[in-house]
Amino acid sequence: GNSVTQMEGPVTLSEEAFLTINCTYTATGYPSLFWYVQYPGEGLQLLLKATKADDKGSNKGFEATYRKETTSFHLEKGSVQVSDSAVYFCALASSGSARQLTFGSGTQLTVLP
Amino acid sequence: EPEVTQTPSHQVTQMGQEVILRCVPISNHLYFYWYRQILGQKVEFLVSFYNNEISEKSEIFDDQFSVERPDGSNFTLKIRSTKLEDSAMYFCASRAMPSYEQYFGPGTRLTVT
Numbered sequence: 001g002n003s004v005t006q007m008e009g010p011v012t013l014s015e016e017a018f019l020t021i022n023c024t025y026t027a028t029g030y031p032s033l034f035w036y037v038q039y040p041g042e043g044l045q046l047l048l049k050a051t052k053a054d055d056k057g058s059n060k061g062f063e064a065t066y067r068k069e070t071t072s073f074h075l076e077k078g079s080v081q082v083s084d085s086a087v088y089f090c091a092l093a094s095s096g097s098a099r100q101l102t103f104g105s106g107t108q109l110t111v112l113p
Numbered sequence: 114e115p116e117v118t119q120t121p122s123h124q125v126t127q128m129g130q131e132v133i134l135r136c137v138p139i140s141n142h143l144y145f146y147w148y149r150q151i152l153g154q155k156v157e158f159l160v161s162f163y164n165n166e167i168s169e170k171s172e173i174f175d176d177q178f179s180v181e182r183p184d185g186s187n188f189t190l191k192i193r194s195t196k197l198e199d200s201a202m203y204f205c206a207s208r209a210m211p212s213y214e215q216y217f218g219p220g221t222r223l224t225v226t
Contacts, residue, residue, distance in 0.1 A: 032213040043204060043219040044156070051213055089156065093213055098161040098169040100146060101206075101215060105155050 002027045006090045006104030013080055013111050021075040021088055021107045023064075029095030033057075033066050033073040036089040038106070044089065047075075080111045115139045117218035119205050125224045126195055134190045134221045136205030144208040145188045146215060147180065149173070149201040156204065162188065195225045 007022040025031065035047040035057070048057035053068035062077045073090060090104040118137045126132050138145050147159040160170045162180050177193045188207075192199055202222050206215040 034214075036217075044206075044217040046214055046216070049214060091156075093215075096169070098144070098163070099208070099213060099215075100158045100161050100169055100171075101148070101156075102158065103156040 002031065002092060002094060002102040004090050004092055004102055004104035007107055008105070010108040010110060013109070015082055015111055015113050016079045017111075019075070019077040019080045019084075019109070021090075021109070023073045023075065023090035023104055025071050025073065025090075025092050027071075027092055027094070027102075031092040031095055032099070033064070034091045034093065034101070035062070035064055035073075035075050036091055036103075038087045038089065040086070047088070080109070082111045082113050085109055085111045117205055117207055117216050119203075119218035119221050121221060122219065123222045123224070125226065128197060128225055129194050132192050132195055132223065134192075134203050134205075134223070136188045136190075136218055137186050138188055138205065138207030139209070139216055140186070142207035142209045142216075144168075144210065144215075145180075145182070146206040146208070147190045148204045148206065148217075150204065150220075151198075151201045159190070192223075195223075197225050199223060200225045 003026045032051045034049045036044045037047045048059040050057040050066035056065045087106045091101045093099040120135045145162045150156045160174045161168045179191045202220045205218040208215045
């Protein structure tokens, strides 16, 4: 079955530091890959996506590249801000018609001023 | 911007009672989902719903769970006889066709005592 393995947290960084959160996956077929973010007390928000190999998703300074050869989709940001403090979830959508999401365990990011 | 809404935001119930969690998906979306997140754990897929029937369900979605779209706007999750281990945050999501992107509601926190 499908699975997502995500770098364990928590991760604590100083403002303007470089962020990497590792994500690898196992899937049959050709999944789509996503990063979702959950701010304290809120639901899940789609941060970025990539639907095929070598696609780069980007949003709000965050980037992730769909690497089929390493089955990875690592999240990066060059300079984090205090407002980026949240839980980040890597997820894949199955290639079937329902496209239900399989999530990683989430990584808590805290950015200190 | 259209969004998925969920009610109530928090539901407390006694073990053995029935609960109904309600969701209003984005109006032109055709695929609907329920996920749950037990505190401190992964977000887990429960069920997907399309064209007025279940399209996929997980092992978690046993006979005590059911879903319904009673009218043109609401999408409900019913738990017939709640157990302590049903305590979790329940998220509704919806997706337009043929998009890969799922949009999540803010969640309902269910507490079973």
